Amino acid sequence: MNVKSKVIDETAFRRIITRISHEILEQNKGSNDLILIGMRTRGEFLAQRIQNKIKDIEKIEIPLGVLDVTLYRDDFRTRLKQPEVSVTNITFDINEKHIILIDDVLFTGRTVRSALNVLMDFGRPASIQLVVLVDRGHRELPIRADYVGKNIPTSTNEEVRVKMKEIDGEDAVYLVEMEGEK
Amino acid sequence: MPLSSRHLLGLQGVPKEDIQLILDTATTFKEVLERPIKKVPTLQGKTIVNLFYENSTRTRISFELAQKRLSADIVNFSVGLSSVSKGETFKDTMRNIEAMKVDMVVVRHSTAGAPKFLTQISNANIINAGDGIHEHPTQALLDMYSIREKFGTLEGLKVCIVGDIAHSRVALSNIFGLKTMGAEVTVCGPSTMIPRYIEELGVKVIYDIDEAIQENDVLNVLRIQLERKAREYFPSIREYARYFGITRERLEKIGKDITILHPGPINRGVELSSEVADGMNQIILQQVTNGVAVRMAVLYLLGTMN
Numbered sequence: 046m047n048v049k050s051k052v053i054d055e056t057a058f059r060r061i062i063t064r065i066s067h068e069i070l071e072q073n074k075g076s077n078d079l080i081l082i083g084m085r086t087r088g089e090f091l092a093q094r095i096q097n098k099i100k101d102i103e104k105i106e107i108p109l110g111v112l113d114v115t116l117y118r119d120d121f122r123t124r125l126k127q128p129e130v131s132v133t134n135i136t137f138d139i140n141e142k143h144i145i146l147i148d149d150v151l152f153t154g155r156t157v158r159s160a161l162n163v164l165m166d167f168g169r170p171a172s173i174q175l176v177v178l179v180d181r182g183h184r185e186l187p188i189r190a191d192y193v194g195k196n197i198p199t200s201t202n203e204e205v206r207v208k209m210k211e212i213d214g215e216d217a218v219y220l221v222e223m224e225g226e227k
Numbered sequence: 228m229p230l231s232s233r234h235l236l237g238l239q240g241v242p243k244e245d246i247q248l249i250l251d252t253a254t255t256f257k258e259v260l261e262r263p264i265k266k267v268p269t270l271q272g273k274t275i276v277n278l279f280y281e282n283s284t285r286t287r288i289s290f291e292l293a294q295k296r297l298s299a300d301i302v303n304f305s306v307g308l309s310s311v312s313k314g315e316t317f318k319d320t321m322r323n324i325e326a327m328k329v330d331m332v333v334v335r336h337s338t339a340g341a342p343k344f345l346t347q348i349s350n351a352n353i354i355n356a357g358d359g360i361h362e363h364p365t366q367a368l369l370d371m372y373s374i375r376e377k378f379g380t381l382e383g384l385k386v387c388i389v390g391d392i393a394h395s396r397v398a399l400s401n402i403f404g405l406k407t408m409g410a411e412v413t414v415c416g417p418s419t420m421i422p423r424y425i426e427e428l429g430v431k432v433i434y435d436i437d438e439a440i441q442e443n444d445v446l447n448v449l450r451i452q453l454e455r456k457a458r459e460y461f462p463s464i465r466e467y468a469r470y471f472g473i474t475r476e477r478l479e480k481i482g483k484d485i486t487i488l489h490p491g492p493i494n495r496g497v498e499l500s501s502e503v504a505d506g507m508n509q510i511i512l513q514q515v516t517n518g519v520a521v522r523m524a525v526l527y528l529l530g531t532m533n
Contacts, residue, residue: 126229
């Protein structure tokens, strides 16, 4: 594995959060009935950043929930490594709410598919919109993002590594090349 | 990180990391049980057979709910309604069930070692739901989960198991599990019910219940198994209740808040007085709730292993 390039640096990272926060408010005409749902692990921190940004702009705190999709995955039979599960934390009613689902990287679309299923088990939201920091292409399902930080075309032997201060000590996105085995 | 074994036969020799993983994973499932739809699609397409050669209410319902909440397909087998009454052997029954392509088998049997025997004749993941007087690992796991939930840790905690230690699979599994997790374990009961050499498992023996209450943080009170000739080991139920029964008076006299567990079903007025069984310091019903979450964790960890 070797790092090919830094595709998003700290400043760009901050600007993306600011832009997306504004876009969410513009698209939804304010913050009424909005709910932020971050997908573990980094989607959760992205959601917190967006929540804080919207608080700065509108002086309103939007409820935030955290989603773990492990139990809904479709690759239990094909994976070599058993995924670790953690806890979903959605303590409020999502019926008739507009959900902003937040993840770091959009790739095959299978994680988002799982997330949609989990959310449907929690209730019937009015709508679900998708925020991703990076869209790297290679979709296997008919899923698209409503808000994209940056489109980064990749090949299949490349990977996108998102780093965030909360757990990685820096805000950045790297493109890395995998050698041989995935 | 997966478990180190593809079966759960007992807690003897199970590494600390495995127990930790099961208990941590159970927390995830406890959250699932709080949801409006208490079901996840994780074990979709997996077939599980519940092979119960012995009566059970709690354990069977608990396993069945855990399996349904993971979306597995399940088949229940009770001896009374099966070909066992036509004389089919345990091995043949298992071979036939296996031929129907099942992924997992949950087995309860009155003979110690029956689950282990199944691992030798079957490719399914085997889970022991109680074998004779040997082990009952999921019960001990849910006991440990419940204690950990209340105290935050098991390390250094003082836990006393009270009752018929010699004939209890719950006691044995608890001893193995708790010791592995770093708890200090004591057993207490009439001397006829304490096996010789039990100290070799690293547990302390106390024959006086007052002293046991005094010295411990948690009491795990076992059921006196009246249906299994338990009375041969003490003169009368009344005498047992007087010497080992936990009553409000006894707890008040010692003046200590002690956490009380019981695997159920309770003989009210024997091992626990009704006041204590319904009192503030018991976590008996939490144990039942946690039982489903812990069993979901075990089924998930074994069922998604490659």
